[in-house]
Amino acid sequence: ILNVEQSPQSLHVQEGDSTNFTCSFPSSNFYALHWYRWETAKSPEALFVMTLNGDEKKKGRISATLNTKEGYSYLYIKGSQPEDSATYLCAHANAGGTSYGKLTFGQGTILTVHP
Amino acid sequence: DAGVTQSPTHLIKTRGQQVTLRCSPKSGHDTVSWYQQALGQGPQFIFQYYEEEERQRGNFPDRFSGHQFPNYSSELNVNALLLGDSALYLCASSRTSNQPQHFGDGTRLSIL
Numbered sequence: 001i002l003n004v005e006q007s008p009q010s011l012h013v014q015e016g017d018s019t020n021f022t023c024s025f026p027s028s029n030f031y032a033l034h035w036y037r038w039e040t041a042k043s044p045e046a047l048f049v050m051t052l053n054g055d056e057k058k059k060g061r062i063s064a065t066l067n068t069k070e071g072y073s074y075l076y077i078k079g080s081q082p083e084d085s086a087t088y089l090c091a092h093a094n095a096g097g098t099s100y101g102k103l104t105f106g107q108g109t110i111l112t113v114h115p
Numbered sequence: 116d117a118g119v120t121q122s123p124t125h126l127i128k129t130r131g132q133q134v135t136l137r138c139s140p141k142s143g144h145d146t147v148s149w150y151q152q153a154l155g156q157g158p159q160f161i162f163q164y165y166e167e168e169e170r171q172r173g174n175f176p177d178r179f180s181g182h183q184f185p186n187y188s189s190e191l192n193v194n195a196l197l198l199g200d201s202a203l204y205l206c207a208s209s210r211t212s213n214q215p216q217h218f219g220d221g222t223r224l225s226i227l
Contacts (some may be wrong), residue, residue, distance in 0.1 A: 034215065043119070044158075044205070046215035061192070089157055102171045103148070103216065105157030 004092045006106035012112050013080050020076045021109040023085075023090030027071035032093040034103060035064055035075055039086040047075075080113040087111070117142065119219035121206050127225045128196050136191040136222045140208030146170075148216060149181060149188040150205040158205055164189050176185075201226045 005024045013019050025033065025113050035047040048057040053068040061078045077084055091103040120139045140147050146165045150158035158185050159174035164183035183189045187208075193200055203223050207216035 006157075036218075043218040043220045044207075046217065049215050089199075091157075102160050102163065102173065103158075104160065107155070107157045 004090060004104050006088075006090060006109050007108070008109060010110040012114065014077055015080060015082060017080050017113075018076065018078045019086075019111065019113075020074050021088060023073045023075070023083055025071050025073070025090070025092040025104075025106075026094075027068060029094045030068045030071075030092075032067055033068075033073050034093070035073070036088060036089040036091065037086045044089060054083040069097040079098070080111075082113045082115050085111055085113045086112045098109070119208050120207055121203065121219035121222050122164050123222060124220065125223045125225075127227060130196055132180050132196050134196060135190065136193075136204050136206075136223065136224070137188070138190070138206030138208075138219060139188045140206075141217045144210050145187050146206035146207075146209045146211060147183060147187065148182045148207045149189070149191045150207065152203040152205060153177075153201075154222070161191065171221060173180075196226050198226050200224065 007022050017039040033050045035048055038044040048064050050066040055066040057064050063076045068072045087108040089105055089106045089108045093103055118141050122137045122187045148163040149161040151161055154156045160179055161170040161175050161179055162169050166182045178194045180192045203221045205218055205221045207218045
């Protein structure tokens with residue numbers, strides 16, 4: 001993996017369903033993996049910053065896991081609600097050198113939760 | 116506590132013109148990053164400023180330049196505008212470069 005890739009591109013679920021998406025990133029020179037939620041007509045909102053292999057983070061019904069050795073992160077939403085509808089972006093930060101602090105974003109997963 | 120503010124919200128320019136976009140970071144933040152988001156893509160990193168200097172730069176031509184002021188606010192300048200520069204330009208600030216970034220609402224730039 002040379003770039004940050006997210007799958008699926010879009011997802012439609014019913015209210016109450018649980019869902020998950022994937023973010024794949026280069027596993028070499030890993031520093032951090034960010035997750036953001038971007039609702040229409042708003043600015044992206046930070047959900048998690050994850051740095052350690054095996055890290056798990058939780059915020060309400062949303063949680064994320066990180067595998068830096070194989071280069072992937074999962075975002076889970078339990079009991080989806082219509083207000084969870086948004087684009088979910090992951091971003092990868094490299095370690096060291098001139099790329100320190102530079103975020104490379106995936107193209108996002110668009111989630112639509114139907115009432 | 117004001118978050119990240121960007122101005123203007125919308126801008127229409129013609130090819131060949133120059134544009135300046137402005138960003139005020141969240142209070143307490145010293146690092147400002149700029150991103151370009153084209154339709155259907157994730158934000159693309161343009162550059163990052165810290166202590167009034169460009170610290171990181173993405174794969175953007177020299178037509179894209181910036182500045183950070185002593186109060187940490189920042190400007191993005193684009194010269195010789197092309198149709199392909201039409202995009203949403205996002206500014207993000209953080210306390211240091213490895214903390215979650217707080218985004219503004221963006222400036223929608225349209226080139227005719």
